Amino acid sequence: MRFSVDPWDPTYGTSLDADLGASSAEVDADVEVPRARWRPLEPDPRTARPEAVLFVDGVRRVDAQVWVDDGQVGAAAPGLCASYAAGVVCCCPGDGAHLLAAHVKRGLFTTADDATDVVTGAGTYSATGRVAPAGDAPPMQLLSQALQTRLAEVELLAAAAARAEHGLGTDSGDDLLVVDGPLRGRQHLPRALGFVKSHRSDYLPAPQGAVVAELRTGQRTPVFRVGTSWERFTWYLRLPCPPGAPWAGIVRVECTAELPVADAVALATLSQATLVRFASTEYKDSRAPQNLYPIGGLERALRRRLGEPALLYRALRRAAA
Numbered sequence: 001m002r003f004s005v006d007p008w009d010p011t012y013g014t015s016l017d018a019d020l021g022a023s024s025a026e027v028d029a030d031v032e033v034p035r036a037r038w039r040p041l042e043p044d045p046r047t048a049r050p051e052a053v054l055f056v057d058g059v060r061r062v063d064a065q066v067w068v069d070d071g072q073v074g075a076a077a078p079g080l081c082a083s084y085a086a087g088v089v090c091c092c093p094g095d096g097a098h099l100l101a102a103h104v105k106r107g108l109f110t111t112a113d114d115a116t117d118v119v120t121g122a123g124t125y126s127a128t129g130r131v132a133p134a135g136d137a138p139p140m141q142l143l144s145q146a147l148q149t150r151l152a153e154v155e156l157l158a159a160a161a162a163r164a165e166h167g168l169g170t171d172s173g174d175d176l177l178v179v180d181g182p183l184r185g186r187q188h189l190p191r192a193l194g195f196v197k198s199h200r201s202d203y204l205p206a207p208q209g210a211v212v213a214e215l216r217t218g219q220r221t222p223v224f225r226v227g228t229s230w231e232r233f234t235w236y237l238r239l240p241c242p243p244g245a246p247w248a249g250i251v252r253v254e255c256t257a258e259l260p261v262a263d264a265v266a267l268a269t270l271s272q273a274t275l276v277r278f279a280s281t282e283y284k285d286s287r288a289p290q291n292l293y294p295i296g297g298l299e300r301a302l303r304r305r306l307g308e309p310a311l312l313y314r315a316l317r318r319a320a321a
């Protein structure tokens with residue numbers, strides 16, 4: 001397979017926010033309490049903490065943009081050579097915070113028909129299969145989405161491997177899995193929460209949205225249901241933070257809509273008892289407090305495992321020559 005490498009561009013790998021626009025969302029705010037009775041809900045001090053809290057996260061980086069010769073004269077298809085990694089950090093009483101799984105992958109994502117693995121002196125980029133063009137969507141956006149989808153799959157594998165390795169069964173275990181970001185694609189994982197820090201879409205009608213700004217540390221909104229391309233239960237929670245903007249320290253937590261409402265409410269209460277403990281303090285993390293410190297540590301550990309970008313870029317240039 002012949003391919004060429006584009007000049008390096010530091011904006012590669014700029015992350016896409018997967019949160020969908022509020023305009024397409026259907027909201028049911030009467031799930032836990034009728035919407036007219038929305039108010040901040042206190043944490044319940046009697047909440048039993050899980051035996052272990054597992055944090056799942058992934059990191060991705062585009063090492064080079066490439067053009068893959070697809071055999072026809074003068075035709076070249078765009079591609080991305082990317083490194084990505086997913087891992088799990090466990091916080092449990094005996095062992096403190098410990099890394100349970102770290103899976104590092106390199107892939108070639110392209111719209112070319114017959115792509116093969118790109119073997120370089122610094123690592124092999126596995127051909128991931130053709131990414132099909134879709135309407136008017138820019139190819140690079142499709143390739144970036146394909147990378148994100150693959151990363152989510154590796155996160156799933158890492159989560160399952162971590163639970164098995166730790167002896168935490170999938171059915172009856174007393175652990176809690178916290179996925180950094182929306183839960184979409186991972187919603188079938190048992191006892192799993194999605195942890196969403198960015199608020200590009202404000203799902204709630206004004207009267208209920210006002211309750212978010214009233215939340216004090218550790219308080220949450222009632223559980224509500226949101227449907228976009230998929231359905232979930234969700235709630236807003238305020239993490240410890242210095243007084244500031246009305247949405248400072250606010251995160252949105254979500255779980256699968258497959259659960260009975262009572263189970264979703266129990267998970268919401270559990271999130272108040274657990275996530276607040278892991279809020280990073282400002283001196284530890286510039287994105288404090290929304291970045292939970294086990295996730296910050298996991299991201300750093302995963303980024304180190306992606307390898308040196310300049311080295312990989314040079315190796316790709318050599319492989320193309």
Ligand SMILES: [Zn+2]
Nearest residue numbers: 090091092095
């Ligand atoms: Zn553990």
